[in-house]
Amino acid sequence: MPDSRANCARDGVPAQAPRPTDAADVARVVRLLLPLPLAGPLDYLVPDELAVPEAGSFVRVPLGSRRAIGVIWGGVAPDVPVDRLKPLVESLPTPPLEPALRAFIERAAAYNLAPAGAVLRMAMSVEDALLPPRPRRLCAISAAGAAVLHNPDGGTSGDGKLTAARRRVLETLHEQGACAVTEASRLAGCGVGVVRTLIGAGLVDEVLLAGDPPAPPLPRWDTEGPALSRDQQNAADRLLARTQADGFSVTVLDGVTGSGKTETYFAAIASALAAERQVLVLLPEIALSAQWLHRFRRRFGATPVEWHSDVSHAGRRDAWRGVASGRARVVVGARSALFLPFPELGLIIVDEEHDPSFKQEDGVSYQARDMAVLRASIAGIPIVLVSATPSLETVINVARGRYARVALPRRHAEAALPEISLVDMRRERLESGRFLSARLVEAVSTTLAAGEQVLLFLNRRGYAPLTLCRACGFRLQCPSCTAWLVEHRFNGRLMCHHCGYQAPLPALCPECLASGSLVPCGPGVERLKEEVAVRFPAARTALMVSDLLAGPRAAAELADAMVAHRYDVLIGTQIVAKGHHFPMLTLVGVVDADLGLSGGDLRAAERTYQLLHQVAGRAGREQRPGHVLLQTYMPEQPVMRALASGDRDGFLEAEAASRRTAALPPFGRLAALIVSANEPEAADFTAQALARAAPQLPGVSVLGPAPAPLAILRGRHRRRFLVKAERSVNLQAVLRDWVSRVKLSGSTRLQIDVDPYSFL
Ligand code: ADP
Ligand code: ZN
Ligand code: ZN
16 A cells, blocks of 8 residues: 655655745646545646646546556645646546535544545545546447337338337436447346347447537426325425525425325426436435336436446446536435536435444545535535434434424325334244244235235244254354354355355355254244245245346336336335335334344334334235234334334434433444454453553543444454543544554454444
8 A cells, every 4th residue: 555655756866955936936746646545635847838727626646656546635835845746738628526525534534433445535535527538439339229119009121020128228317318238238127138139220429529428318307296285284394494595405205104204305306407406316216216217207307317336337427527517416326426516506405314234334424414414505505405304413403403303294296104012922823944823814805805915024034043953963053254154045155144145055164064854943034925925825925035037127117116016915025114015004013123223223113114114114005004013022112112112202202312312323422343353362452452552531432342232243253342422522533543553464354333223
């Protein structure tokens, strides 16, 4: 890794006698932030033949033996003599990073205790987006293709019938304009071969493009959405009053599932577009974005720009350039979209703001919802946080008067909220290997008999979470983590859900060599599907689980099949919980409601409430009333009682009271330090050194070191500290000072997690 000395003149260059730096030279010194985890910016010299680039400009410089692209960062005069600085190579023809984005990068880095360069890297993650576009091949719908697409007789061509996949490709290209073949196939959810066939048939043209692709069609803000109900109109009016006002504001759109929150915030998007501003929408689960995208297209007549890990490299490159140039008006993305270089950002929406996946854990750790609020405050623009079950953090910010709340208390079109009942599993006598209670089985039968649909929810992928030997009790464990291996029967593998390790299921017990002695313990969704097949042989059953779906398009197709009632029972993990709208779904069965309550997570109760409430919200979204059965061994638990009685606010009050007493977030500050090393001794050594240097300050307490619950992860031994501080304490300053006093050596790494959400 290059260090801060990388910029000193290379060995072998004759040392020049230091000379007084003259003012003209100093004016040509620039401070540069590189997208690398360095301690800070580096200084470079602008050679005479180049103009001094303005702050925010992208430039190319030498770094050690290579070249790197960085951003002119401004700052104070250099402390290295001018004649020892390396010269800038060139300025790149990319719009400079706005001051507001540069300030955001610095503040986000400081808050999360990350090097500013590591945060900058997220803002320039597609490096070739910074370079002038190279000519490349795109595909576009041809005149013949457009004619076939618009032929009301279903469209046949010389190549035979227009298949569904081919039609999707033509529709995609018609809506989207020209794009790369890979992007067309991703958007249409088919193989590249389908696009190639259409090219062969002359329905799609290949074009060579020299510059940027033509701007995508602009979303139309002036089209009418559906007529809003009175409640919705009130909410929209109040929301617009906030988002149309100048300056920073946070509004919480708090509405029950199915109340029309999306329609309501679409009104705010339309108004931002009308004001010629760009809009960013953060969505937690990109697997659901297909249904969301479909609604957006219906409302605004165009596709928003997508930003997430499924988008191809070429697609992300175009997205980045489109955002930077202002051609992209609406971006919908995962948390990293927060670091895109919007020049005209006017509104941020965070949908499902309570969702734990907004917290990024690897690399730079940050909470995207909180960072979105920071970005809006620096940019001086409104932000809207949307949820049916807002996080306690957000609820308390409303109570403190920092955020405003706009409520949608009723479901749209008189649909009632589902009735939630608990099934006390302590009274059930289940056969071994069976997980559905008599009451749930009966409810499923009744629902199916009425021609309605059922959702069975179990937040556990695979067949069984644990496999053990009946002969000797041995449990199959990951070779590099403190974790059991999960059997995935559909693809015949054992998998570690922490590191991705895979192995076939052994024929003999690895410990006692008994054969046929390995048995699955506990349920996963795959095993549940088996039970449903036995009990309801006539039911058409589908599994919705991320590892069995080939991407968002497959998830959307499954959702469409549910809407079309091609399935009777849907079994799934948390990806079924969010967003979906299945009109005929009237029964939700939660197989293990207690699953999220174990472990040392301070938000376990809150998360369980949010997740189960959201799953429950899939039932009875239209005319037919919904029912929810929660199977629990803890029916007296406050979460279960709150869910059954629908007393969200009572639950939040109790939760707030207990966190206040324990001085936990949002009433106190929290950070985790995780030391890891290849050898346990090395991890302990550093942990002990940190313990000796631990801050002893009023209002700050340090717990640990202790072996992490995941004591070994990917072969690394892990020790944890938890730092608790009062709200008045500048926790970042305390941590910075603390870790600066301990040196890391060898393979040892220290990870700092401000506001941790995971305690493993
Ligand atoms: P939420 O986001 O609060 O869960 P949605 O915005 O998804 O709610 O609305 C739930 C369902 O009701 C969707 O199918 C949506 O299209 C429909 N809907 C909501 N508001 C209206 C409206 N004003 N007119 C017609 N349909 C609506
Ligand atoms: Zn054995
Ligand atoms: Zn593992």
